[in-house]
Amino acid sequence: MSLAQLALLALAVPFAGIALIVAAGRHPNLRETATFATAITLFFIVLSLAPAVLAGERPRAVLFEMLPGLDLALEVEPLGWLFAAIASTLWVVSTAYSIGYMRGNQEGHQTRFYACFAAAIGAAIGIAFAGNVLTMFVFYEALTLVTYPLVTHHGDEEARRGGRVYLSYLIGTSIVFLLPAVIWTWLAAGSLDFRVGGLLAGQLESGTAAILLALYMFGIGKAALMPFHRWLPAAMVAPTPVSALLHAVAVVKAGVFAVVKVVVYVFGVDSLAALGGAEWLTAVAAFTIVAASVVALAADNLKRRLAYSTVSQLGYIVLAASLLTPLAVAGAALHLVAHAFSKITLFFVAGAIYTAAHKTLVSQLDGIGRRMPWTMGAFTVGALSLIGIPPFVGVVSKWYILQGVVQAQSWVAGAALLASTLLNAAYFLPIVHAAYFKEPTGEPHGEAPLPMVIALTLTAAGTVALFLFPGLPLAFARSVAGM
């Protein structure tokens, strides 16, 4: 099978999985087996693309012509592979987790849940492997729509309100900012293909470049750049597996992935640096990082605190991309991976606590580390990784971003990173402290169901493994940065 066919297959597998899941809807065990089989198949397909992509091949496949002169097309390049690899790897783990969570909490509409989940992964693969801006935009919008039923899964008034915020921010930004940006690019460049060095390189004046960049950056609402971040905490009404995979991995990573992709392949790092059109972006990202950390500090609801932590961490990636130096771009790509593994662990923990102890507030977590040692151990690992302490993967990406900061001599960025590290510690470590050193309260309980514990242990172990063996993601990240 040719590489291009493999890329098409990667896109087709999740959608074929939907059919299997729906067909097996009445038999939960069969249905979950179908999800697992789909996830594992996808994982191996994506993995099998790695050697060729690393060797410099860029498999291309055209689905069909969508608009005159504009195809719906796929192309696998290093950054996209990295995103697809994260999404497919963590889909496997989170499927195990979902089974434990959905059954443990006796949630309804499980067939719809698994089907939409598969559709969301399919859309994420479409974004990752998009061969041009139009394809990326199509799957970006699809991702918003297929995750809406997941966010509003409970179907109550709170879900409906959360869903409204979710949709209005994501659809609103993409219609009002992103779509005109795409059309403008098409009119200016006569093409929408991603190009090494930048599709728009040499075609823009500095003023228009800044406006177009702003349309893209605020248009990609999934990157949660302030002031368009409120959908992310609103989406926390979803069941926790959704928050974990979609709002730590697929959806938000689709956002920052698109940001990096636009900066690197639409504007071009060097040409944007020459135009000086990204300085404001550094400032906005720095503000987002610090402000979101401050909000996280005050949040008592654990998922809300994690959501604002995500807003802040996404800011890291946008910040790194805005620095426009090779090391910072590599850092941005690496932080996609690092944050995904660390944050999904933390969300898994939040869901495990909810399932085992029915607790949702930070203030209720006194002494919980004694009752759920595995779970809180994993939480500690995830938190330390995000603060940026070895031996966890967070320090690797932070190291690259900091080097990029020095390379770019951007002291705003440096100050924001420093402040945010302190704030990260300030909002994560008290939880760890309370969990281990305070007396437990309330009814005694044990660990969450086994599949959930296995899942969160695996992702926590992943953060260590990626610190010890960062070779593969590092190779891809350096390839993105052209190093």
Added chain:
Amino acid sequence: MSSLSPHFPALLVVVPLISAPLIVLMRSGLAGWIASLGVAIAALAMAGSLLAQVLLEGTISYAMGSWPPPWGIEYRIDAMGAFVALLVSLIAFFVVPYCRRSVLAEVGEEREYLFYALLMMCLCGLLGMALTGDAFNLFVFLEISSLSSYALIALGRDRRALTAAVRYLLLGTVGATLYVIGVGMLYLATGTLNFADLAPRLTALEDTRAVHAALAFITVGIGLKLALFPLHAWLPGAYTYAPSAVSAFLAATATKVSIYVLIRIYYSVLGPRFVFADLPVGELLIALSVAALFIASAVAIAQRDLKRLLAYSSIGQIGYITLGLGLATEAGLAASLAHVFNHGISKGAVFLVAGMMAFHLGSTRFEALAGVGRTMPLASFAVALGGLSLIGVPGTAGFARKWLLVSAALEAGRPWIAAAVLLSSLLAVAYVWRFVECAYFSEPPEPVAARAPVPLSMMGPALALTALVIAAGLHASPVLETAAAAAAGLMEAGR
């Protein structure tokens, strides 16, 4: 067949025209339905072959009764006319099979054969308008389609259908009268009614008051028929209370053919330079269209009945079409024509599915639709998909309007029009989500005993047309390229 094909322009109109009295003579609903089905299939085949022929070989001129133009009536089929004829017959092809059970339930057995006769008359009128090259002949077809549609609307089972039909009758008659007054003035000024013959003669007469008045009469008259804001008062009631199949058919075709007439008069008769450059018709259209985009869409949000909501949505969506026309550029015209087709199939699909709900639940009011996502999952999903096309989500037919209109507005150096197009689609999100939240987030009312299940003959066409909306969104090139060819042809001829 090949010996018939030169006569397709005539047959496309004559076949439905003859079928109507035959259906009345047979006095049988079933026979009427079968005859209509045959006519719809034949019309689709003929319209498709005409479009292919026009795209390959250029404009076709057909002399009715072999009387050469300009003395006889000429049927002059260019890419735009064939394109609109294809839309009309395509919608008929989906609506007629759907009619059988829907009409039995909503109109009743004793008037069923009359329904099919009227539907065929309406089809004949709409196709005739798209094909004829004669201004007065066009008026005749306009009246044929209008009179039959007044009667079709009045067949709705709600008594309010009667007032809606009378209101449409009054306003529609005013519209047709204004059109014919305008045509009369052109005839007095030039002595001809043939479009191709009128155009060169009018160039010399552009400064006369008669031609200016004719333009005003025709614009307002056809504006009434196409529901150009604020001349839309007849539309919401007509679409809400008409039988479901009629709502779908008229919403998808009637206003679209009227828009075609306006474009035809502007580009092939009066000439774009006169209409848009010498006179500010374009600015007027843009102002009214933008008002429609925001006001009609905002009113749609406040509706408590799905069909009524869709009717107000239509007024807004028509605004997108007239907006592209008002831009007076080739790209804008292509955007308009593409949206004529794309909105036609989208709105047709949603109205057909809404008809399924009316059939099963007895009403399309939101109280009745509460929780319909659970009781009618397929139909609800189809309305949601059609709704996404009204919003213009990529991957649905409606996306092309945003892409083309925004490009056309930016190319014309009018970014605020692009902004209006984009911002107004946020209102579409709001009105579509009114339905989504009603269908999926509310509890169904107490179950009414033994509701009739929706028959396959309704579900099949409705879902197939919805699938076409998605297909035309993912692979939009054929429609967009045809629209672009039609626009280029008009521009070429108007020069």
